[in-house]
Amino acid sequence: MDNRLVLYNTLTRKKEKFEPLNPPFVGMYVCGPTVYSDVHLGNCRTFVSFDLIFRYLTHLGYKVRYVRNITDAGHLEGDNDEGDDKFAKKAKLERLEPMEIVQKYTLGFHEVLRLFNTLPPSIEPTATGHISEQIEMVKKIIEQGYAYEVNGTVYFDVEKYVKEYDYTILTNRKLDDLLNNTRELNGQDEKRGRLDFALWIKAKPEHIMRWPSPWGVGFPGWHIECSAMSSKYLGDQFDIHGGGMDLAATHHTNEIAQSQACNHMQPAKYWMHTNMLTVNGTRMSKSAGNGFLPHELFSGSHPLLERGYSPMAVRFFMLQAHYRSTLDFSNEALEAADKGYRRLMNAMALLPKLNATAKNTEIKVDELKARCYAAMDDDFNSPVLIAELFDAVRIINSAYDGKLTLDEPSLVSLRTLMQDFVHGVLGLVDDNTGSDDFEKLMDVVISLRNEAKHSKDYTTSDRIREGLSSIGIQLKDSKDGTLWNKI
């Protein structure tokens, strides 16, 4: 097993050597979506990033248990007992039961991630399926003295917590600044401290999603589900906790506090945060109204797009940036990524057609392979990996053109390398191949055109080529025959 993997830990703000608590097992928890609306591309980026991480850890031989939750309980719009439950609000708008909303957007989420070729997590627990675990955890936190109940609502006592623990460990903020920047408590507020947050919230009469608890009928606060479910499936302490960077300051900070108060240990050894997808330099988000929906991108129906892009081209686009960098979304950038993706896929398609020769012309596949691992070992640096793979693309194309030769071991090694990294680690597949029937049909068309060419009937051969081009099929002649691909 590779032991040179280094990853950036938000907890320490440094790259650290990856040493799992119980090798070869790795526990990874990633905060999933709140399924009250369509996922947008920014959400997708996070899940594609963690898919890359999951795939690489698995590729290295780790036995990864990847837990990603579905948030389907009725959290409030704000972190206090005001505002509407998002599901109830949406249910009213769409005239559906809250659980119909949950079902609809859960299915949509799965469909989109399937199109992006992400592997399903090992466990995908839902918040509503773990109400009792959450209640148990709240009870334990109260027992430990870090929470208090007021009129059926339970609050986490941050002021007590900060006496023993570092509340701002994840984001390195100063407690005084947090206090100064938080709303004043108003007269009706039940909370003792300004930074206190709800673990369990008393349901108002109109609140639909509600469960009985020791404190009366209510629903869980918006951080407790992740603490409860991660410890249930991965233990009180596990290896990696991930999510979008936007979750670090509040959600993850409170998760750590809850787990520490309950179990007296850091829940995760490594905290990993993925950066935001931006549009014109500004974060893509639901509330800002600049969110692209996946189907708008695939079909090109979004007003800012000139055309549609395939899910795999978009995945490639995302992987060409490092997960901790922002990635800016534009027509030009997508266009470039799409072409690069096709170039990579075309080379992949040539790989089986290559023939080994007796001698190798100075191609050192082992060195290339080492560079690929070095790239991924350095905090999952997929852009550098892709740059290395384009070296392989050049080798493959040159070999196909007969401009260099590969001996049998090199060719086998090259094929394995490309298979492992392009398909296995990057999760890229060719979305442009047709069905078997279609392939056979193209063989017929191409042979007709080649007959015309041989008889110097270029009018006919060009008509075929232009006709195919007009329906998006590009022909590529070479000495060994004619290849085609969809544009």
Place this chain on the structure above:
RNA sequence: GGUCGGGUGGCCGAGUGGCUAGGCAGAGGUCUGCAAAACCUUUUACAGCGGUUCGAAUCCGCUUCCGACCUCCA
């Protein structure tokens, strides 16, 4: 206002104290019936100003611009 992260060539986007990132686009060439594809060659960089250093785009300081978080969002 506080905390943090950035400003890299036409675009996207890596990286680094001295050695070509890569993709796309542009230019020239090879191949080709023509084209495409492919291959070869090639132009455009590191926000600004100081400092450390034999050497900085890379480290330090200042300036400036941008963004994220601090309020629901991956």
